[in-house]
Amino acid sequence: MASLTVIGFDADDTLWHNERFFRLTQARFAELLADHADPAHLAERLLAAERRNLGHYGFGIKGFVLSMIETAIEVTGERVPAAVIREILEAGREMLSHPIELLPHAREAVETLAASHRLVLITKGDLLDQERKLAQSGLGGLFHGVEIVSRKTPETYARAFAAHGGGAERAMMVGNSMRSDVLPALEAGAWATFVPHGLVWEIEHDEAPVGHARFREIGNLGELPALVAEITAGG
Numbered sequence: 001m002a003s004l005t006v007i008g009f010d011a012d013d014t015l016w017h018n019e020r021f022f023r024l025t026q027a028r029f030a031e032l033l034a035d036h037a038d039p040a041h042l043a044e045r046l047l048a049a050e051r052r053n054l055g056h057y058g059f060g061i062k063g064f065v066l067s068m069i070e071t072a073i074e075v076t077g078e079r080v081p082a083a084v085i086r087e088i089l090e091a092g093r094e095m096l097s098h099p100i101e102l103l104p105h106a107r108e109a110v111e112t113l114a115a116s117h118r119l120v121l122i123t124k125g126d127l128l129d130q131e132r133k134l135a136q137s138g139l140g141g142l143f144h145g146v147e148i149v150s151r152k153t154p155e156t157y158a159r160a161f162a163a164h165g166g167g168a169e170r171a172m173m174v175g176n177s178m179r180s181d182v183l184p185a186l187e188a189g190a191w192a193t194f195v196p197h198g199l200v201w202e203i204e205h206d207e208a209p210v211g212h213a214r215f216r217e218i219g220n221l222g223e224l225p226a227l228v229a230e231i232t233a234g235g
Contacts, residue, residue: 004191004232006165007113008157009143010175011123011130013197014221015106016137021098022064025091029068032084037075046071058150060126065092096129100136103197105222107139112225114142116232120164121146122157122173124180152180157188172231174224178208186214191231193218 012018026046030039037045049067057063068088072080113119121143123130130148134140145164149156161171172191175181185192191214209215216227 003234004117004170004172004228006118006120006144006161006171007228008120008122008160008171008173008185008190009110010173010177010181011121011133012125013176014103014174014181014195015110015139016103016133017101019197021095025064025068025095028091029072029088032087033072033075033080042071042075045075049074058126059124061092061095061129062126064095065089068092096132100133102137102139103221105220105224109221109224110139110142113228117228118144118165120144120160122152122160123148124150124152152184154184154187157185157190161188161190172228174221182215183209186212190214191216193224193227195219195221195224 009015026043029046030042033042046067049071050064053063053067053070057066065088068091069085072084072088110119119142121134125148127148134146140146145160147156147160157171157173158168161168165171168185168189171185172193173181173185174193174195176195176197178194182192182194186209194208194215194217196217196219208217218224218227
């Protein structure tokens with residue numbers, strides 16, 4: 001019996017670019033508030049606001065925009081010009097309409113694995129935005145299921161893999177976040193494959209589970225079909 005029947009994919013910065021748009025918007029934010037805070041201090045205040053607000057707004061662009069507005073109010077002593085607020089809101093709208101650009105090998109890997117395994121997209125973020133990006137990616141029809149969640153926990157993965165296949169023991173999660181895609185999937189009993197992206201939000205950093213029997217790391221998605229075939233054959 002095959003050891004792998006289900007492959008879970010993260011979306012942002014695993015299948016398509018995402019973090020670089022946050023970085024560009026944050027640089028624009030720093031320019032808007034250059035008279036009130038230096039970039040390093042502003043970045044610290046913004047990150048602190050994002051951490052505070054995750055429980056209220058969740059992950060995604062809308063929460064990021066609200067955290068920028070909150071930070072702007074704080075660093076200006078509640079005197080932020082309305083024009084700056086308008087610029088922040090416009091930057092958020094631009095992020096929400098930015099065209100999707102797939103990462104190298106993403107389409108080939110998904111198409112190859114869809115022929116032999118059930119695929120499920122498991123991603124955090126705003127529902128409407130993630131649905132838009134999946135539709136624009138052209139990959140939506142290749143997934144057996146789509147799970148847009150507020151947080152990625154062991155329970156999230158156990159439920160998703162049970163709903164779309166043979167359970168976590170026969171599943172693999174693939175993603176660029178050690179904290180969200182790898183560690184909780186391993187805790188749920190699944191395999192987990194880390195695909196480094198280069199740009200990673202600080203909140204998503206964590207230590208690699210070196211030595212874990214079900215942990216793998218690859219250089220890019222082009223290596224994934226061979227890895228899945230190797231593990232499946234081993235079952």
